[in-house]
Amino acid sequence: MQTQFKNLDPPLRVAWGQALASIRVRFLRMLITSLGVALGIAFFCSMQTLRLGSPKAVGQSPEQMQWLIGTSLIMCLVGVTNSMLMSVTERYREIGTIKCLGASDSFIVKVFFFEALLLGLIGSLSGALAGTGLMAGMMVATGNSPSFGGSMQVVAIGTVVGMVMTVIAAIAPAIQAAKMPAAAALRVDV
C-alpha cells in the first residue's frame, strides 16, 4: 500500500476554534497574561499622554521625555515577552500531541497567532485605555488637559504596539516548538 500525499491544511476556523477553546478553559491564566501586557502598555501610554501636555507644565525636556518613553517601551517589551514566552513553553507537550494527531507546523503557529492576537487586543486595549485615561485625568486635575484627539491617538498607538509585541513574542517560540520533532516536544517537561 502506497500513501498518496495531498497538501491539505484544515480551514482557518479549526485553528481559531482551538485558540478560543484554549483561552476559554485557561481563562484565569490568560487573564493574568493579558494583565502583564496591559500593565506594560498602560505605562507606555501614560508616558505618551504626558507628552501631549505643555512641556512647561510637565517639567521635562523633550530629551527626557524621549528617554522616559523609550524606557517604558522596553519595560513593556520585557513584560509582554516574558508573559507570552511562559504561556507557550508550558504547552510544548500539547504542541507535540497535536503534531502526533497530524497537525502541520503552520497549524500550530496559527493557533498561537490567534491566541496572541486576542490576548494582545484585550490586554493592550484595556492597558492603553487605563494608562491614557489615568494620566489624562491627573493632567486635567492639574489644569494641563491633553486634547481628546491626541489621547485617542495614544490609545490607538498603544493598542497596535501591544498587539504587535504580543504576537511576535508568542509566535517566535511557537515556530520553534512547531519545528521540533514531535518526540522532542513531547519529552519537554516544564
Place this chain on the structure above:
Amino acid sequence: MDSVQKEVVVRTVDVVKQYGEGEAAVRALNGVTCEIYTGEYLSIMGPSGSGKSTLFNMIGGLDKPNEGSVFVNSVDIAQLTPKELAFLRCHTIGYIFQTFNLITVRTALENVTLPMLFAGLTPDEAEERGMKLLDLVGLGHRYHHRPSELSGGQQQRVAIARSLANNPSIILADEPTGNLDLKTGQEIIDLLRSLNQERNVTIISATHDHKMLDVSDRIFHIRDGVLALVETREELDRQRSVPHI
C-alpha cells in the same frame, strides 16, 4: 500466517539514533533492522533505557534516525517534508501514550474529532464519526466531558478512539497500560486486541506489561539499542503451554 503472504507495513534498516554529541553521546539505537507485518499485534519489550521508546518514535515518524531508514507503507520517512510527515501521522498512524496526552482544553468528542478536521472532514461528518468511535470504546455517554473529568481508564479509551479517527493502518501504543491499575490495564489490552482482530489494524506497542504477551503475535526484545530476540506466538505458546488465543 505464511511468510510469503505477509505484507510489510513498517520496515527499518540499520536504524541508529544517537542523543547528544561527543563524549556525552548516548546511542539509544545501534543498528535495528526489522519488519512489521500488516494486521499483527506486536509488542516491543525491554528494560527502561533499552531504546524501545526510541524505536517507537522512529517507527511513528516522531523523530528521525541519525543513520539508516524507516519505511512506513514503503515510504522512507526521512525523505518526507514536514507537511508530508504531518499527512502520514494524520492518515496512517494512530498514537496512544502512557500519559494519555489528551488535549486538556477540549472535550472527549472534540479530542476524537480533531484529527478528522486535520484530514479535511466537515465538523458534522467528524462529529458523527467521533460519536461512533466513542460508542465503540464504551464512552458515548461521556462525550461532552473534558479529560480532567474522566478517570485514567476512560481517558485512555478516549485516546484509543482518537487514534482510530482517520482509520489508520497502524496504531502505535507507548506503554498504554503503564499508568493504569491491573484491571483497567487488562480492559485496555482486550480493547486493543479486539480492534486489531476486527479492523485488521496493526498494533505496535512498547511495553513493560507482561499481560501484553498473552495477546501479542510477536514480541521484539530490545536490549542496549539492538533487537536481541524476536519471539513468535507459537514459540510463546510452546514455552508457556497456554492455548492459542
